[in-house]
Amino acid sequence: MNKKQLALFKKKLLEEKRSLEKEYHDLEEGNLHSSQSEFSGEMPFEEDYAASGTATFERERDLSLSENVKDILQKVNEALERIEDGTYGKCVSCGSDIPLERLEALPYASLCIPCKQKEEKASR
Numbered sequence: 001m002n003k004k005q006l007a008l009f010k011k012k013l014l015e016e017k018r019s020l021e022k023e024y025h026d027l028e029e030g031n032l033h034s035s036q037s038e039f040s041g042e043m044p045f046e047e048d049y050a051a052s053g054t055a056t057f058e059r060e061r062d063l064s065l066s067e068n069v070k071d072i073l074q075k076v077n078e079a080l081e082r083i084e085d086g087t088y089g090k091c092v093s094c095g096s097d098i099p100l101e102r103l104e105a106l107p108y109a110s111l112c113i114p115c116k117q118k119e120e121k122a123s124r
Contacts, residue, residue: 001089005100010083012107013076020073027066072108079108091115 001009082088089098091112098112111119 001100006083006088009088009103009107010080013080013083016107017073017076017080020069020076024066024069024073027062027069030062075108075110078110082110093119 079088082090082092089100089103090096091098092110093115094112096112098109102109102113109116
């Protein structure tokens with residue numbers, strides 16, 4: 001991978017990082033507001049079970065989204081670290097080159113396709 005390609009991936013990763021940080025912040029703010037309104041007496045005690053179930057589902061969904069964003073943000077940060085230490089584009093498992101097409105689709109990819117497939121099979 002040449003320096004120009006590396007610079008483009010770094011730019012892409014930094015943009016992704018900013019976007020994910022904003023999304024994470026927004027999700028966390030939403031979770032904070034929903035839990036505060038739930039306990040501030042704004043919801044009537046006699047609220048029916050369907051409305052309660054909907055609120056619980058939405059809270060769980062937002063928490064799940066928040067965790068997903070947090071995981072991807074961690075992968076982006078790790079990819080930026082690999083750029084800095086000169087190992088970006090190399091599979092962290094076997095050391096082979098990760099195809100540019102894979103990095104273009106998933107710039108924070110840390111595994112080549114065969115190693116990713118092995119990882120997925122092992123986790124089933």
